[in-house]
Amino acid sequence: DTAVSQTPKYLVTQMGNDKSIKCEQNLGHDTMYWYKQDSKKFLKIMFSYNNKELIINETVPNRFSPKSPDKAHLNLHINSLELGDSAVYFCASSQWLQASIYNEQFFGPGTRLTVL
Amino acid sequence: AQSVSQHNHHVILSEAASLELGCNYSYGGTVNLFWYVQYPGQHLQLLLKYFSGDPLVKGIKGFEAEFIKSKFSFNLRKPSVQWSDTAEYFCAVNGGNTDKLIFGTGTRLQVFP
Numbered sequence: 001d002t003a004v005s006q007t008p009k010y011l012v013t014q015m016g017n018d019k020s021i022k023c024e025q026n027l028g029h030d031t032m033y034w035y036k037q038d039s040k041k042f043l044k045i046m047f048s049y050n051n052k053e054l055i056i057n058e059t060v061p062n063r064f065s066p067k068s069p070d071k072a073h074l075n076l077h078i079n080s081l082e083l084g085d086s087a088v089y090f091c092a093s094s095q096w097l098q099a100s101i102y103n104e105q106f107f108g109p110g111t112r113l114t115v116l
Numbered sequence: 117a118q119s120v121s122q123h124n125h126h127v128i129l130s131e132a133a134s135l136e137l138g139c140n141y142s143y144g145g146t147v148n149l150f151w152y153v154q155y156p157g158q159h160l161q162l163l164l165k166y167f168s169g170d171p172l173v174k175g176i177k178g179f180e181a182e183f184i185k186s187k188f189s190f191n192l193r194k195p196s197v198q199w200s201d202t203a204e205y206f207c208a209v210n211g212g213n214t215d216k217l218i219f220g221t222g223t224r225l226q227v228f229p
Contacts, residue, residue: 104165107161109158
């Protein structure tokens with residue numbers, strides 16, 4: 001009964017390829033996020049979606065395209081992969097109640113992407 | 117813009133030693149503060165959080181943190197660490213009418229038996 005799950009756990013691919021990472025949450029939350037953790041463990045938000053609507057887009061290259069088919073899923077598609085995309089990508093979710101009221105985020109296990 | 121600083125990048129302790137990890141943030145308004153832990157090869161887990169009320173918050177596994185508004189700090193403490201506390205610790209802040217969580221650069225804690 002994993003709360004936030006991601007697939008795959010590991011992804012090794014060549015430069016220039018297109019790949020997708022999937023995220024699902026069974027917590028009933030309506031806000032989901034993607035974070036990138038680089039080799040120095042620095043975590044930075046990339047996107048957030050609330051009820052399938054894009055809320056945050058942190059100047060991420062447009063090769064990265066999040067897609068939310070429903071509020072329980074937020075997938076990340078990456079086109080033309082580059083060496084610098086190698087990182088661990090974490091999905092997270094939270095319950096958005098209303099503006100100015102914040103709830104903690106629950107994180108998935110991460111997807112380690114290696115671009116060769 | 118909000119930012120979070122964790123000054124200790126790597127801390128090495130022996131079991132039973134006391135721990136204090138520093139966290140300072142920059143944001144002028146009301147903030148929500150968090151400490152997350154990432155055990156080797158695992159995802160982030162919430163240790164504790166401060167939203168309002170008592171500035172001394174207790175978390176899981178014997179951790180606590182104190183919010184000092186005048187110092188813009190939210191330091192993490194544990195009186196006696198264990199080998200199983202070896203992990204990466206992240207301070208995070210959320211401020212204003214946004215659900216954006218800003219993380220510090222993390223502190224790697226190694227505890228030796």
